[in-house]
Amino acid sequence: MLMKYQQILEEIHKEVVPLLGDGKVADYIPELAKVDPGKFGIYLLFLNEEAYYIGDAHEKFSIQSISKVFMLALTVAHLGEKVYERVNVEPSGDPFNSLVQLEYECGIPRNPFINSGALVITDLMISHLNNPKEELLSFIRELVGQEDICYNETIAASEKACGFKNAAMVNLMKSFGNIKNDVEEVLDLYFDFCSIEMNCNELARAFRVFANHGKGVIDAKRYITESQFKRMTAIMQTCGFYDEAGEFAFRVGLPGKSGVGGGIAAILPGEYSIVVWSPGLNPKGNSLAGMKALELFTTKTGTSIF
Template identity: 45%
Template sequence: MAHPSLSEIPHLLQRISEEARAHFGEGKVANYIPALANVKPNQFGMAIACVDGSTHTVGDAHVPFSLQSITKLFTFVLALRAEGDALWQRVGREPSGAAFNSIVQLETENGIPRNPFINAGALVITDILTSRYVQLDYALLGALRRLADDPELHWNPEVARSEREHADRNMAMAYFMKSHGNFHNDPALVLDNYCAQCATEMTCAQLAQASMFLANDGRDLTLQGQPDEHFLTADQTRRVNALLLTCGAYDAAGDFAYRISLPVKTGVGGGIVAVIPEVGTVAVWSPELDAKGNSVLGAFALERLVQLTGWGYSSV
């Protein structure tokens, strides 16, 4: 299948948006975090940021939404930059096959989470970063502001507070991992950082831009040609994309790999970011979720994008 030209992308996005909107009502907005339950369900936005520097959007692509688990991608990258391969002593690289907030595997696997993108793994990553940064929330925002080239990015304190007040299961995981020696800081402090992290808000356009380095061998386009343009090495970028392909969509990762065949990270705020190596990144948002916690319209839109362009089968 011939890949689309840049001039064709706006038409493709409009077609996908029209088809996706026919699926409103097939999912439900996340309600286990009360602040997210108030989000208007019938919204859909999509953005494609290309390595040539162009960005194409449709629908509600400039409406901020709560990143939630998508931030696990960026904290994982920060930890990988800081720790290198030592990171893998504390977290695994395997798909979990269990719900993102499951505690069962921790007991059978001695407090070592399966991967960085389930909640237990993301808590270990946040614990690692809590040891490195006095104010982790600002360290993360600083990285995201650099990557998105937008100094106004922020996290929502109301969402963070709502999430923190309903974090009993995550707190149980933290204490369980601490009992196995795989948690070094006060769980309450780590949970504060974790909930602030998850409450980060971005638009589809900003998210696509911020994740561009994953499609560009680790290079940050906003610093192109400068000494520190590499946010990750090319080898690290390849490995991050491999983990996104196998572990990025909760316990639906296999289904996403089969249907979409792109590295992705999803979040219960309704967002999904996908990487098309050497082409660009795609961010899609629609808050209605399926039973696994993934955006119904977002998954549909990415699958249609791959079908219409052939990107997924030839670019990874």
């Protein structure tokens, strides 16, 4: 039987509308506090170019921690397994900005998708790329296939103005010798990375490369190796949703990454990428309606990695 994906997205939209007022936007970042919590969009993109969407799927938002997937992909493409000498690959089980765990484990972050891990990745990028700020943006633009993907300087400045815990993490890791570059340079670049703005359509196109085992769909260009894809996908599955990764695996069953801007990008390898955006967050920092929408999608379509 032919799956009616557009009808399924419309059903999901109706079912999650009551949740749109229940989540809380990330108001600890002043610029994100201004976002309308009633926004909601989904974009579903298959490897064969079929696409379905609903709601605010073409409105740009701050991707925040979803950028950590692109940061890791670009870094492992350059450095390979050496990346994992500086950052581990275990779920944290603690909040994404925990200092206690970082000190207990001698400045080695649990994984690349918590803040401390992404700060180490940022440090690696500074050490090994000629112009990491421009190279990451070029990398994402190439994955999407368009040039109007940009940083939001206002959001980056807003994050820097209140990024005290991130500053504490960098300095703590510096004291353990796991940050090699200037602390302020690492922080500035990290906040830039988090400020990237994309919409559901653009994120789905970028993540389709990961759904296609690390290579382009149209030109078959390989961005990461099969081995690197396998490891990155495993980290997305086990560490991509802060300390709620187990719940996401249990309810949704797809590898992916969330961000406190309300976005969630996920993939079914070999099949599709799907992105949902709803700015209202649950207490763990994941999109409340977004998680429910993806749970409904994999339930209604019978698709997951399990």
